[in-house]
Amino acid sequence: MVRKTKEEAGVTRCHIIEAARRVFLECGVGRTSLEKIAAAAGVTRGAVYWHFKNKTELFFAMREEAVLPFLDRVVFDSADDDPLGGIERAIHEIIRILIDQPRTRETFDILTFKCEYVDEFSPMVACTEGQLDFLDRLTDAYGRARERGQLRLPADPQALAYDTFLFIGGLIRHWLAATADQPFRVDAEAFIRTHIALRRA
Amino acid sequence: MVRKTKEEAGVTRCHIIEAARRVFLECGVGRTSLEKIAAAAGVTRGAVYWHFKNKTELFFAMREEAVLPFLDRVVFDSADDDPLGGIERAIHEIIRILIDQPRTRETFDILTFKCEYVDEFSPMVACTEGQLDFLDRLTDAYGRARERGQLRLPADPQALAYDTFLFIGGLIRHWLAATADQPFRVDAEAFIRTHIALRRA
DNA sequence: GTTTATACAAACATGAATGTATGTAAATAG
DNA sequence: CTATTTACATACATTCATGTTTGTATAAAC
Numbered sequence: 001m002v003r004k005t006k007e008e009a010g011v012t013r014c015h016i017i018e019a020a021r022r023v024f025l026e027c028g029v030g031r032t033s034l035e036k037i038a039a040a041a042g043v044t045r046g047a048v049y050w051h052f053k054n055k056t057e058l059f060f061a062m063r064e065e066a067v068l069p070f071l072d073r074v075v076f077d078s079a080d081d082d083p084l085g086g087i088e089r090a091i092h093e094i095i096r097i098l099i100d101q102p103r104t105r106e107t108f109d110i111l112t113f114k115c116e117y118v119d120e121f122s123p124m125v126a127c128t129e130g131q132l133d134f135l136d137r138l139t140d141a142y143g144r145a146r147e148r149g150q151l152r153l154p155a156d157p158q159a160l161a162y163d164t165f166l167f168i169g170g171l172i173r174h175w176l177a178a179t180a181d182q183p184f185r186v187d188a189e190a191f192i193r194t195h196i197a198l199r200r201a
Numbered sequence: 202m203v204r205k206t207k208e209e210a211g212v213t214r215c216h217i218i219e220a221a222r223r224v225f226l227e228c229g230v231g232r233t234s235l236e237k238i239a240a241a242a243g244v245t246r247g248a249v250y251w252h253f254k255n256k257t258e259l260f261f262a263m264r265e266e267a268v269l270p271f272l273d274r275v276v277f278d279s280a281d282d283d284p285l286g287g288i289e290r291a292i293h294e295i296i297r298i299l300i301d302q303p304r305t306r307e308t309f310d311i312l313t314f315k316c317e318y319v320d321e322f323s324p325m326v327a328c329t330e331g332q333l334d335f336l337d338r339l340t341d342a343y344g345r346a347r348e349r350g351q352l353r354l355p356a357d358p359q360a361l362a363y364d365t366f367l368f369i370g371g372l373i374r375h376w377l378a379a380t381a382d383q384p385f386r387v388d389a390e391a392f393i394r395t396h397i398a399l400r401r402a
Numbered sequence: 403g404t405t406t407a408t409a410c411a412a413a414c415a416t417g418a419a420t421g422t423a424t425g426t427a428a429a430t431a432g
Numbered sequence: 433c434t435a436t437t438t439a440c441a442t443a444c445a446t447t448c449a450t451g452t453t454t455g456t457a458t459a460a461a462c
Contacts, residue, residue, distance in 0.1 A: 003409055003458035012409080028317030030231030033449055046411050049451075113318040113326055116229030125314055125378045159395040162384070166371030166392065173370060177326045183363070191367065194360040198399045204428035204439055213439080234419055247441050250421080 013051045015041045017062050025106050028114040029059060029121075056120050066107035071130045073097055076141040083144040084151070088196040090141075091168060095188050098175060109176050135165050152201045160199055167195050214252045216242045218263050226307050229315040230260060230322075257321050267308035272331045274298055277342040284345040285352070289397040291342075292369060296389050299376060310377050336366050353402045361400055368396050 004012065019041035023032045034055055038045045052058040074093055080086040098105045117125045127135075142157035142164075151160070171184075171191065178184035184191075205213065220242035224233045235256055239246045253259040275294055281287040299306045318326040328336075343358035343365075352361070372385075372392065379385035385392075 003456085005459065006408085009409060026319070028231070028319035030229070030317055031319065035449075044411050045450090047409075050408090050410060054451085116231055116317055117314040118227070118229035118232065127375070127378070154398075156395070159391065162388070162392050163368065163396050163399070166375065167364065167367050169371035169374060170367030170369070173374070174328070174367065177328070187363070190360065191363050194357070195364050197355075198364070204426085206429065207438085210439060236419075245441050246420090248439075251438090251440055255421085 009051075012041075012043065012047060016043065016048055016051055017058070017065065020058050020062050021103065021106055021110070024059070024062070024110045024114055029055075029110065030116055034058075059115075059121075063107060063111065066101075066104045067130070070097060070104050071134070074134070076137050078140065078144065080141075080144070082150075083141045083148060084196065084200060087138065087141050087145070087164065088192060091164075091171075091192045091195075092189065094168065094172065095175065095192070098172070105176070108172065112173055112176055135161055138164060150201055151199055155199070164195065210252075213242075213244065213248060217244065217249055217252055218259070218266065221259050221263050222304065222307055222311070225260070225263070225311045225315055230256075230311065231317055235259075260316075260322075264308060264312065267302075267305045268331070271298060271302075271305050272335070275335070277338050279341065279345065281342075281345070283351075284342045284349060285397065285401060288339065288342050288346070288365065289393060292365075292372075292393045292396075293390065295369065295373065296376065296393070299373070306377070309373065313374055313377055336362055339365060351402055352400055356400070365396065 016037065020032070020037045023036050023040050027036065032055070034045050034048050037055075037058070038048050041047070048058070052061065074090050074097075076083070076086050076090055098108065111124075115121060115124075139157050139161040142151070142155070142160045145151050146155050146157055171188065174184040175188055217238065221233070221238045224237050224241050228237065233256070235246050235249050238256075238259070239249050242248070249259070253262065275291050275298075277284070277287050277291055299309065312325075316322060316325075340358050340362040343352070343356070343361045346352050347356050347358055372389065375385040376389055
């Protein structure tokens with residue numbers, strides 16, 4: 001047993017989180033044992049219990065890693081000359097992130113399909129603060145689009161934001177569930193264009 | 202040990218399915234043991250194993266009971282004078298079903314939040330045949346709406362159907378996740394009206 | 403340079419869930 | 433009326449996962 005330096009221990013911790021993500025994705029959170037995670041990370045359960053209190057804590061550590069950078073990347077520029085186009089670009093950006101960030105995609109996949117929202121996980125079903133914040137910023141963006149006369153009337157920014165929010169929720173879910181050759185992946189960009197075209201003046 | 206008549210056995214079977222639904226909803230499918238279900242149904246595991254091969258089979262039996270009647274109730278009348286209104290009414294009907302059919306609502310809740318789509322459950326992530334059929338009928342309805350000049354242009358029925366399909370998916374999910382006093386429940390009807398208004402000529 | 407805390411591996415104890423096998427009283431078939 | 437199946441309850445065997453405890457080599461603190 002060669003004791004690791006502090007830096008090496010950090011690496012081990014990362015390996016465990018990566019392994020957890022892979023196993024969660026394959027087995028589902030409920031059917032994932034810490035033994036499976038440890039094996040996938042090339043360590044023993046001892047290492048896992050050293051870095052994390054239990055599976056739940058490990059799960060939330062994994063989630064944090066992917067969700068926070070995600071929200072940072074989807075932004076609406078309030079000084080944008082073309083707010084409606086900005087909304088469209090933001091939605092395209094969401095799909096782009098799912099395509100080229102495997103960790104984010106896998107984490108969303110786990111959160112959407114491989115996790116049961118009961119007991120310690122049940123608080124997660126409600127809209128997160130991040131989601132509500134997103135809704136607010138979306139409403140603002142539609143407000144600016146209306147000021148610029150980009151929207152066909154009647155155009156209540158709040159109502160439009162909710163419609164778009166629900167659209168995005170459905171889109172992410174079906175995009176994740178689809179295989180690479182199915183409509184929800186192939187035509188996602190077209191769906192986004194249609195969605196925005198419906199509200200353009 | 203009083204042996205039951207064939208009819209009584211059928212009742213027992215129903216009780217087990219009802220109990221399973223309740224426990225699935227509370228504990229999640231993965232954390233639900235057959236012992237819990239049996240206790241909730243007032244029988245022993247022996248009875249459960251007599252009527253069902255295992256938890257998976259019981260789960261699918263429960264699902265079937267709720268999903269089939271649901272699809273039957275959401276229909277588009279192809280002879281409707283007002284196809285676009287028909288689409289709107291169909292979406293309202295979905296929410297109506299969730300409100301006044303607890304079994305359907307609870308089953309959808311389980312399917313959406315209390316079940317991990319791995320192994321024997323993974324086929325369920327893909328769009329079901331029922332959903333694809335719904336999409337087709339939705340496309341047809343939009344086609345008829347276009348013929349009647351109800352849609353603002355450009356109006357590709359297929360594209361509109363997908364946008365509505367994604368909207369409905371998001372709506373159901375957030376409606377289920379919300380508490381009775383939150384926007385996604387309180388304003389669901391308004392969201393539906395907005396969604397349809399966006400495509401009206 | 404000694405002490406102490408760290409980063410694990412290995413062993414242990416416990417509990418829970420599963421599937422199966424067996425028992426049985428009464429319904430039902432003949 | 434007897435034989436057989438049905439509809440369960442009960443008991444058993446086995447497998448896993450969990451959390452904790454102990455051991456230990458070494459990095460780091462002093």
